[in-house]
Amino acid sequence: MFPKEVYINRREKLRASMKDGIAIVLGNPDAPMNYAGNIYHYRQDSTFLYFFGIDHPGFAGVFDIDNNKDYVFGNDVDIDDIIWMGPQPSVVDQAAEFGLENTAPFAELKTFVAKAVEEGRKIHFLPVYRAENKILIHEMLGTPLDSIKENASVEFIKAVVALREIKDEYEIKELERAAAIGYEIHTTAMKMAKDGVYEREIAGECEAIALRAGGLLSFPAIVSKRGETLHNHEHGNLLKAGDLLLVDSGAETDTHYASDNTRTIPVGGKFSQKQREIYEIVLEGINKGNELIRPGVTYQSIHLEVCKVLATGLKKLGLMKGDVDGAVKAGAHALFMPHGLGHMMGLDVHDMEDFGENYVGYDDEVQRIDQFGTAYLRLGKELKPGFVLTNEPGIYFIPALIDKFQNEGLHTEFINFDKVNEYRDFGGIRLEDDVLVTETGNRLIGKRIPISVEEVEAIMK
Template sequence: MSGKVCAHRPSLTALNSRVMLWSMFKPEVYKDRRAALLATLRYQGIDSGYALFPGNRDAPINYPDNCCRFRQDSSFLYFFGVAEPGLWAILDIGSGKAVLYADELSENMLVWTGPRPSPADWVSLAGMDAAYPSAQLSAHMQAYARSKAPLLYLPPYRADTRIELAEVLGLPLGGVEAGASLPLIRAVIALREIKSPLELREISQAVDISIAMHKAVIAAARPGMSEAALMAIATEIALSGGGATAFQPIATTRGAVLHNHAYDARLGEQGLFLLDAGAETPEGYAGDLTSTFAIAGAFDQRQAAIYDLVLKAGDAASAVLIPGRPYRDAHFAAAKAIAAGLKDLGLLRGDTDEAVEAGAHALFFPHGVGHQMGLDVHDMEALGEDHVGYGSLARSSQFGLRSLRMAKEVRPGMVLTVEPGIYFIEGLIKNWRAQGKFREFIVYPELERWMDAGGYRNEEDWVITESGASRLGGEFDKSAAAIESLRLNIRR
C-alpha cells in the first residue's frame, strides 16, 4: 500500500506501526455485508445457527515452506476482508456476532515474516466482535453441535478445506459436499452478484490494468519471440499494479486450443497471437480481457474477415445486455452473428437460425459467450455453476451451449464478460466430418482450406446498468485498424 489512505480504506494508525500487508476496505463495508447476509438468510427462514467460513491455507508446491502465492477464499474476503492464511470466521445468525479464529505471531515466525497484524487488529479492521486462538475452534464447534443449532457452510473446493470441515463437523469426508447449505449458497450469490459502486471502482481499476497488459503485449510482440516472454510482459504489468494476475494467462500462437497454458512456442513470421489475461487488484477484484492480433503486423484478407466477424458477434451480444433479459439471449445473438458471417464466407449454408438451433455453429464457437466476474474471474463458480448462472433455468446438454456458464436474467450491478470466438480446431472438424454431423449446414469441402486458420477471441467486461450495459475500463479500440496501429512498429 502507498502512504495515501483512500476514503474507503481504514486508517492504519491504530496498528501501532505494524506492517499492513494487504489492502482492506473500511470496517463498515464488511459489517454491512454481513448484516445483508443475515437479512437474506432470515428472509429464507433461517434466524438461528452459525455460518462457517474457513479461510484458505498456504498451498505448498513441493514442500511446506515453498508455497504458491497465497490467495484468500473470495467469500471470506467479501465478508471479512482478511487475506491471511489459516483463519476461520464464524457468524452467529441469531446475534449477528462475528468471531475470528487466528493465532498470534510466534517469535520464530516473526523472524521469518516480519511483524504482522495481530488477531485483535484483524478483528478491528474487519469490524468483527472477538478473536479466539485456532485451538479453540474444535471445542466451540462441539458446543454448537450439542446445541443442535444449524451449521451452514459453502461447498469446499480445496482438499484441505474439505478435510477440516469433516474434522470439525464430525462428518465422513465423502459427506462434506452434500452437507453444504443451499440457503447460504443462495444468499451469498444474491449479495456478491450485484456489485456496489465501491466494487465497480475496484473492477474498473482491474480492467484498466488489464488493458495496459494487452496493449503492451500487442505492441511488443515480434517474430522470433517466445510466448513465455510475452506472458512475462503481461504478468509484470499486473504485478506492478499492486496485485497479481487474476488467473493463469493464455498467451499463445495456438489460439484454437481454448485453454492453452503452455508457453513453449516461438512466434513465426505469420499467424496469430491470442492473449487472454487479466489483473487482480490488491483487494482481490478481477479483470478479464482477450485480444487477438496478427504477428506480421497487419491482418491478411482471410484473418481480417474472421476477426471482424468476432467483433460483430461481440457487438450483437452486448446489444442485448438489458435488465430483465436472459444472458442466454446474448449467447444466441453472438452465435447467430457468427453463423451468418460464416455463411457469407461459404463455410456454412442453409437457414442461419436453424443452424444455430441445431448446434452446427458450435464447430466454430464451442463455448459460452461469457460469465460473471468479480472477486473471482469466473465469479462464485466454486458455489456451483448452475446455482450462479442458471437459477431455475435448465442447462442444455447440447455441445457448445452446455458450456455456457451464465444463462439467467441480468440485473443492474451485475458484471459480465462478453467473449465470442471463432476457432478452426482440426481434430474436431475431422471428427465431425467423419461422423457426417450437420452436413446440411457445414460446407466441409470449403472448410478444408481453413484448417490452419487458428483461433480468434475478443473479450470485454461489462456492467449492467438500469437501461442496458456499459463497457468497463478506459479506451481500448479493438477494431482491426486500431490493433494494426499498435502493431505499426513491427513493419518499420
C-alpha cells in the same frame, strides 16, 4: 480494503437472509510448493475476503444467525514467526479493521462448532476447494470427504450469491483499477507481437505488468498462436509473421478484484484477408453482445443471438449453409464456437464458481441447455443492475473437432466441410470485453482495449 461499515453491512445482510443456525466461512491456509516452508504466493478465499476482509492465512469466520453475531477465529504470531516474517498485527487489531468484535484462537473453532452440533443447531458450510479445508470440515462435522460438496448448504450458497453478484460502488472502482492494468497488459502484448519473438516473452511481460501494479495476474495468461485450443497455457512457440496470436489475460488488484480480456492480433501487425474476414465476424459478434446486455434479459438469449451473428458471417464465407436460426437451434455453430459467451466476474475471475456454475449462472427460471457448445455457457440467467460479466465470442478451427463432426455426419445440412477443411491450420480468434450491467443498459469496465482491425494494426506499427 473498504471502509469497515461495508463489511459490517454485508454481514448483517447475510445474517438477515438466512433462517437459523451457524454458517462457517473458512479462510485459506498457506499452500506448499514442494515442502512446507516453500509456499506459493498466498491467496485468501474470496468469500472470506468479501465478508471478513482479513487477507492472511489461518483464519475462519462464523455467522451466528440465531444470536445475530459474527466471530473470527485466528492465532496471534509468536516469536518464531516474527523472526521470519517481522512484527504482525494481532488478531484483535486485524478484526477491528473490519468491524469484528468477537475473536478467538483458531483451535476454538472446533469447540464452537461442536457445541452448536450438540445443541442441535443447523450447521451451514460452503463448498470447499482446498484439501486442508475439506479435512477440517470432515473433522468438525464428520462429513465424508468425498461428499462435502453435496452436503454444502444450498441456503448459504444462494444467500452469498445474492449478495456477491451485485457489485457496489467500491467494487466497481476496484474492477476499474484491474481493467486499467489489463489495458496495459494487452496493448503491451500488441506492441511485442513481432516475428522472432517467443510466446513466453510476451507471457512474462504480462505477468510483470501485473506484479509492478501491486497484484498478480487474475489467472494464468493464455498467450498462444494455437488459439484453437481454448485454454492453451503452452508458451513455447516462436512467433512468425502471419501468425495469429491469441492473448487472454487479466490482472488482479491488491484487493483481489479481477479483469479478464482477450484480443487476437496478427504477428507482424497486418491481418491477411482470410484472417480479417473471420476477425470481423467475431468483432460483429462481440459488438452485438455489448448492444444486447441490459437488465431483464437472459444471458442465455444473448448467447444465442450472438451465435446467430457468427453463423450468418460464416454462411457468407461459405463455411456454413442453410437456415441460420435452424443451424443455431440444432447446435451446428458449436463446431466453430464450442463454449459459452461469458461468465460472472468480480473477486474471482470466474466469480463464485467454486460454489458450482449452476448456482451462479442459472436459477429456477433459466436452466442450462443440454447441447454441445451451449451446455458450456456459464452464465444464462436474467441480468440485473450490478452484474459484471464477460462477453467473449470466438471462432475456432479445431482439427480434431472438425474430424469428429465430419466422420459422424453431424450437421451436414448446415456445414460445408469442404470449405471448412481449407481452414484446418487457421487457429482461433476470440475477443473479450468486461461489462457492467447498469439500470438502463450497460457500460464497459475500463477503457476499451483496441479492437477494430484499424485500431489493432495502428498500435502494432
